[in-house]
Amino acid sequence: MFDSRHIRTFHEVVRAGxxxxxxxxxxxxxxxxxxxxxxxxREVGSPLFIRVGRGMRLTEAGETLARHADVILDSISAARQQLNAITRLRAGHVRLCGFPSANATLIPEAMARLAAAHPGVRVELLEGEPPESLGRVVRGECDITLAFTYPGLREQAPAELVEIPLLEDQLTVLLPTGHPLARRRAVKLAELSGERWIAGCLRCRANFLHECAEQGFAPDIAFTTDDNLVIQSMVAAGLGVAMMPGLVLSFLCHRKVTGRALEPASRRHVSAYVLREHLRVPATEMVLEELKAVAANRVGC
Structure with missing residues (x-):
């Protein structure tokens, strides 16, 4: 087995010349x-450099090792980041990544409960949408991430991650308050086939297109944005309608916007994801328990 210090020094000799x-x-x-x-x-069993005049060049063995040195050092760095993350968690520091509507609803409630029960645990809040946010856990950039999946899309989380299901979030449609269908308690998606639409993040947009196709139409997407408040403002201004998660109704800001359930009912699954080894860290467990408690009060939201 190679000594990582030797590999790092070899890499620098190759770089510096x-x-x-x-x-x-x-x-x-x-x-x-x-x-x-x-x-x-001696570890390799072959010379790595040969002298050429006043300089040196790599042997065939040296060239082979040089091609792998970056990968070896990157792997060591990634391992160190994950180990450092675990150490920080034991010290009561958790890096939690959530998507926007979770950051505005589930996470504040859970963190308030955590602060009351475990004031020594510090949480650093990050924001990210899946699937990129799942990769951040794998790379050791955060310790827990909240992400969502849609039943109609074949989406797989990285094999390294453990999924902790939290809730099913029912999808809704946002309509201007003066819209004829705003008087209904629920709206059929097919009834909105002639509307202009405002679409959200990439994953939500993919599900939206899939569901519209299931209902036999291709939507007229006039605007796209990842910002939930911008979507609300556009709907309020009469620029279109939008398919949105039910969590968004918790912070519906515009009086000129009405949220209505969709028919047939459609939901997305919201889960927390962690590396398996983090499940044994007390601070992680505390955060997950509070998230599960808050989610349990929102089942079917």
Whole structure:
């Protein structure tokens, strides 16, 4: 097995072009660089450099190792980030990533409960939409992420992650208050086939297009934006209608906008995702328990 210090030094020698330049860059003496390269050559079982005049060039073994050095160092860095994340969690620091409507509803309630029960736990709140937010957990950039999936789309979370289901969020349609269908308690999606639409994030947009296709029409999408408040403002201004998650109704800001259930009923699944090893960390468990408690009060929202 290679010593990571030797790989890092080898990488710098290749980048800098000489032992002396690598020594200056790393703050080592040149003999120390020479000793590390000799040790690495013993591990490899072959010379890595040959002298050419006053310079040096890589042997075939050196070229092979150089091609893999970046990958090795990146893997070590990723492992270190994840280990550091676990250490921070034990110290009571959790990095929580949520999508916008969860950040505006589920997470504030859960964090208020957490602060009352466990004031020593500190939460750093990040924002991101799936699937990118799922990758952030895998890369060690956050410790827990909330994400959503749609039953009609074949979406798989990374195999490294554990899913903790939270709730099913019923989809709604946002209409200007003066719209003829705003008087209904529920609206059939097909009845809106002639409307102009305002579409949301990529994943929501993909589901929206899928559901419209299931109802036999292609929607006229006039605007697209990831900002829920912007969507509300556009609907209020009469620029179109929008399919939105039920969580958004919790912070519906415009009096000129009405939310109505869709027929047939459509839902998205909201879950928390963590690396398996984080489940054994007390701070993570505390955050997840509060999220589950808040979600339980919103079942079928």
């Amino acid at each position: 000489s032992y002396s330049a690598a020594a200056r860059s790393l703050g080592y003496t040149q003999p120390a660089i020479t000793q590390q390269m000799k040790a690495l050559e």
